[in-house]
Amino acid sequence: MRALKTDCCYADAFKTLCRAEGVYPDRIEIWNSGFARQSAAIISKLSRRQKTLLERLKPGDQLAPSSYYEEMQGIVSQRQAQRDLSGLESGGWLRQEGEGPSTVYIRTRQDTP
Numbered sequence: 001m002r003a004l005k006t007d008c009c010y011a012d013a014f015k016t017l018c019r020a021e022g023v024y025p026d027r028i029e030i031w032n033s034g035f036a037r038q039s040a041a042i043i044s045k046l047s048r049r050q051k052t053l054l055e056r057l058k059p060g061d062q063l064a065p066s067s068y069y070e071e072m073q074g075i076v077s078q079r080q081a082q083r084d085l086s087g088l089e090s091g092g093w094l095r096q097e098g099e100g101p102s103t104v105y106i107r108t109r110q111d112t113p
Helices: 008-020 048-056 065-072 078-090
Strands: 003-005 028-030 035-038 094-097 104-107
Touching: 048 078, 065 078, 078 094, 078 104
Parallel strands: none
Antiparallel strands: 003 035, 028 035, 094 104
């Protein structure tokens, strides 16, 4: 877990800066001391599949959901594979771009748990 120094008066600007760094504000807590940290709760809930995927992807790498579904075929259902990707997106480790068949997930610079 990394701690980031900020002035609480500038919380909105800080959260914008976090988004640019691939750390999502809904996972940030700003303390009175001016320090911020990511919530560890979501980290402990990652599956082995999700952790393996994060270790394999480098920041900036793209992943098409269809390729992940093919990779997981016979291991988990397509719906579970989609939940894996959605969970990583909500945790800030992946960023979704596009819609429908042109959807890709991009690995953010956020540290691997």
